[in-house]
Structures are given as structure tokens and as C-alpha cells.
Amino acid sequence: MNAPASFDTDLVPLYADHLATMKRRADEALARGGFDHLVVPSGTQHWQVFDDRDYPYAVNPQFKAWLPLTRLPYSWLVYTPGERPKVIFYQPFDYWHVVPDAPSGWWVDHFNIHIIRKPDEALALLPPAARSAILGEPQSALGAAPGPHYAPNNPEPVIQYLEYQRSYKTPYEITLMRQAQRLAVRGHRAAEAAFRAGQSEFGIHMAYCTAVGQDANDLPYGNIIGLNEHAAVLHYTELQRVAPDPLRSFLIDAGASFHGYASDITRTYAYDTGIEFQAMIDAVDAAQQAMCAGVRSGVDYKHLHVDAHLTLMGILKDFGVITVSPEAAVATGVSAAFFPHGLGHPIGLQVHDVAGFAASDRGGRIERPAGHPYLRMTRVLEPGMVVTIEPGLYFIDLLLDEVKKNGHARSVDWARVDAFRPYGGIRIEDEVLCTGGDADNLTRPAFAEAG
Numbered sequence: 001m002n003a004p005a006s007f008d009t010d011l012v013p014l015y016a017d018h019l020a021t022m023k024r025r026a027d028e029a030l031a032r033g034g035f036d037h038l039v040v041p042s043g044t045q046h047w048q049v050f051d052d053r054d055y056p057y058a059v060n061p062q063f064k065a066w067l068p069l070t071r072l073p074y075s076w077l078v079y080t081p082g083e084r085p086k087v088i089f090y091q092p093f094d095y096w097h098v099v100p101d102a103p104s105g106w107w108v109d110h111f112n113i114h115i116i117r118k119p120d121e122a123l124a125l126l127p128p129a130a131r132s133a134i135l136g137e138p139q140s141a142l143g144a145a146p147g148p149h150y151a152p153n154n155p156e157p158v159i160q161y162l163e164y165q166r167s168y169k170t171p172y173e174i175t176l177m178r179q180a181q182r183l184a185v186r187g188h189r190a191a192e193a194a195f196r197a198g199q200s201e202f203g204i205h206m207a208y209c210t211a212v213g214q215d216a217n218d219l220p221y222g223n224i225i226g227l228n229e230h231a232a233v234l235h236y237t238e239l240q241r242v243a244p245d246p247l248r249s250f251l252i253d254a255g256a257s258f259h260g261y262a263s264d265i266t267r268t269y270a271y272d273t274g275i276e277f278q279a280m281i282d283a284v285d286a287a288q289q290a291m292c293a294g295v296r297s298g299v300d301y302k303h304l305h306v307d308a309h310l311t312l313m314g315i316l317k318d319f320g321v322i323t324v325s326p327e328a329a330v331a332t333g334v335s336a337a338f339f340p341h342g343l344g345h346p347i348g349l350q351v352h353d354v355a356g357f358a359a360s361d362r363g364g365r366i367e368r369p370a371g372h373p374y375l376r377m378t379r380v381l382e383p384g385m386v387v388t389i390e391p392g393l394y395f396i397d398l399l400l401d402e403v404k405k406n407g408h409a410r411s412v413d414w415a416r417v418d419a420f421r422p423y424g425g426i427r428i429e430d431e432v433l434c435t436g437g438d439a440d441n442l443t444r445p446a447f448a449e450a451g
């Protein structure tokens with residue numbers, strides 16, 4: 001899928017190491033929970049109420065952590081320490097839909113594979129439920145209660161440990177995540193071209209999907225594509241069918257999936273690159289790269305977030321939007337009106353990956369700093385973690401009205417706000433791998449490669 005011919009071959013040894021890591025983690029998780037078997041259903045289809053239409057299938061992240069299989073509902077992974085893991089592979093006889101291809105790829109040699117034609121056929125192949133940690137959604141239960149009934153129990157000690165360990169990406173996972181970056185960058189390049197050609201938000205969205213080769217069912221999250229003032233809506237997903245006139249600015253927050261791994265990239269563009277808004281974009285871009293360089297082992301992500309507030313307020317001060325010092329803007333809460341979200345989040349199998357608040361692999365939560373309710377990552381960075389760095393500056397009347405109500409109207413030059421409001425806002429987002437040394441930005445090289 002959109003990768004060099006040698007790509008799959010290169011993955012063979014990486015996957016073997018990844019699987020060895022997954023087994024070691026499972027051994028410890030099972031010991032902690034007092035279980036003999038790890039059982040992971042891939043998940044089921046879900047149906048719309050009073051209708052025969054199914055929602056897009058979403059694989060259980062615990063399942064795709066083991067296997068690059070994202071379109072295989074009603075299947076199961078079974079791992080028993082010391083034994084070869086088993087995949088119960090659901091391949092129905094079905095002429096209405098395309099059924100999953102026969103098992104193939106770099107993973108098959110590591111598993112005993114059992115094909116089933118009906119979901120309930122898994123029952124005879126699964127280990128005893130009472131001795132198993134079964135991780136999944138309730139709908140994955142097999143057999144009608146009160147008869148033979150095999151249901152996820154989701155034991156906390158097992159889940160806590162496995163989710164915590166998923167923070168530390170294996171080289172196999174990093175390889176897949178780099179490819180997810182390359183795919184998304186194709187879309188970002190096509191989207192920028194569509195913007196320059198005067199297309200609508202919907203047209204830009206279609207250009208993105210076509211270039212990536214993914215649509216709403218495949219993408220890791222709904223594309224955010226906002227022109228002009230729409231760039232100020234943090235999760236804008238309306239996709240207007242007509243382009244505004246004049247075109248002023250374009251914010252795109254869009255990713256791609258690769259074998260279940262997500263990318264999440266944001267860029268902002270000015271239509272006229274000679275204007276002051278472009279200069280503000282450039283300032284945020286330079287600041288964002290410095291923030292990315294701050295992703296180093298031992299650094300508290302909370303501190304990166306708070307520092308970002310100061311940096312961004314420095315930019316607003318330089319552009320004459322605030323009249324007070326950055327420190328004063330942060331202390332009075334004015335900064336939160338312009339930068340009202342977190343600096344970023346963990347990313348991997350899920351775009352907002354698990355364990356961003358985890359205090360340990362046995363549970364506990366590291367709370368957000370007071371006054372920062374939307375931060376999604378509060379941990380100290382360690383090698384192997386991948387986080388997004390996505391500072392933003394927006395001109396949002398709802399929040400700026402609060403600044404006035406809270407008695408800080410004189411902290412802001414409202415004529416400057418009026419000048420920037422028609423452009424909406426700026427967000428720039430990359431993924432960064434924490435290493436033992438310098439930060440490894442996964443996103444920028446993909447843009448450089450694409451030219």
C-alpha cells in the first residue's frame with residue numbers, strides 16, 4: 001500500500017522484534033492479573049438504530065497492537081505464555097460483501113491460524129473464559145447467556161499495564177508511523193494546491209482524500225478543513241460546498257492511517273503570502289519547531305505546554321495584539337482565550353493515544369495543571385514516546401468576550417483583533433518521537449521528501 005517494494009521485506013525482522021515485545025508485555029500483564037491466557041476479539045460491526053445499515057467498523061486497538069489487520073471483525077487473538085499465539089480468522093462465506101483475503105503478510109509465520117466461517121465457531125477454539133483476560137467491547141461476547149457465554153472481562157491490572165506500555169513505540173511501530181506521515185503529506189500537498197486553485201472546503205477535502213487514497217472510513221479522524229473565519233473553529237467539520245470570496249486563509253488538520261497507525265498533521269496557509277497574517281504564520285511555525293526540539297527524555301510535557309503559552313503570547317505581543325507582557329497574559333488567563341487547547345497528545349494506534357495521564361503501569365493519574373482543562377498529556381517524556389506538538393493562535397469572539405467580561409479588556413488591542421479575525425487562526429502540528437538524544441520530528445522529513 002503506497003510504499004516502496006522493499007518495505008514489507010524490511011518489516012519482517014522489525015515485526016519479529018515487535019511481537020517479542022508484545023509477548024513480554026502480555027506475560028507481565030497476565031501475571032499481574034492472575035490469568036493464564038490473553039484473549040483479544042477484533043470487535044464487531046455496529047448497526048444504526050431501526051435500520052440495517054452498519055457503522056464503519058473500528059478495530060479493537062488491543063487487537064491491532066498485535067496484528068496489522070484493521071478490517072477483520074469477529075476474529076480473535078489468543079496468547080498463552082510459552083505457546084505460539086493463535087489467530088481465529090473470520091472469513092465468512094458471503095456474496096454480498098468482499099470478505100477478508102486469506103491470511104498473508106509478514107505476520108502469518110508467527111501464528112497458528114484457524115479460519116472460521118461463523119462468529120460462534122470461535123467458541124470451540126478459545127481458552128477457558130475463567131482463566132482468560134479478555135480485552136474488548138461487550139458486543140464481542142459469544143454464545144447466548146445463560147448458556148455458553150464468552151464475554152470480555154477487561155481486567156484493570158492487565159489493561160493498565162498494556163496501555164501504559166503502548167506509550168513506548170517499537171521500531172516496527174515507528175516505521176509504520178513514518179509511513180502514515182508520508183501518506184498524509186501527499187494529501188496536505190494536494191490540499192494546499194486545491195486551496196490555491198480556489199476550491200471550496202469540500203473540494204479541498206476530496207483532493208486530500210484522493211491524494212492519500214483514504215476516505216472517511218479509513219482516515220484516523222475527520223478532516224478539519226477551514227477557510228477564512230472557519231479556521232477559528234477548533235473542530236470545524238462542516239465542509240462548505242462553495243468557496244468564500246475573497247479567500248484569505250486555510251487551516252487543515254488531517255492525517256492518514258497505515259496498518260492501523262495514525263498521523264495527525266496541521267498546517268495553516270495565507271492566500272496572499274505577502275500579508276501580515278503570513279508573517280504571523282511564519283512566527284508560529286518557527287516557535288513550533290523550537291517546541292518540537294524540546295521533546296527530550298526527562299522533560300515534563302506539562303512544562304512544554306505552559307512554556308508554549310508564554311511563547312505564543314510573545315508572538316501576539318510582537319504583532320501588537322496584546323498590550324501586556326506574555327507573563328501577565330498567562331497569569332490573567334488572557335492567553336487561554338487565544339490558545340484554548342492543549343499543546344498536544346500521545347499518538348500511535350489511536351490518534352489520541354492511551355496513557356497520556358498515566359501515573360504508572362499500575363494505575364493512577366497525573367492531573368492537568370490548574371487552568372489547562374484540555375491538555376491530553378501530563379507525563380514526563382521518555383524514549384519511545386511519540387507526541388504531537390500543535391500550538392495554535394485563534395481569534396474566537398466567544399472566548400474574547402470572556403476576556404472583556406473578566407476585566408482584562410485593556411490587555412488586548414481590539415483593532416488588531418479586528419484585523420486578524422477574518423483569517424480565523426493558526427495551528428501547526430507535527431509528530432515528534434522522543435529519543436535518548438535529540439527530538440526526532442517524524443513529520444517534517446515527510447514534507448521535505450515530498451518537495
Ligand SMILES: [Mn+2]
Pocket residue numbers: 264344345388390429
Ligand atoms: Mn492533534
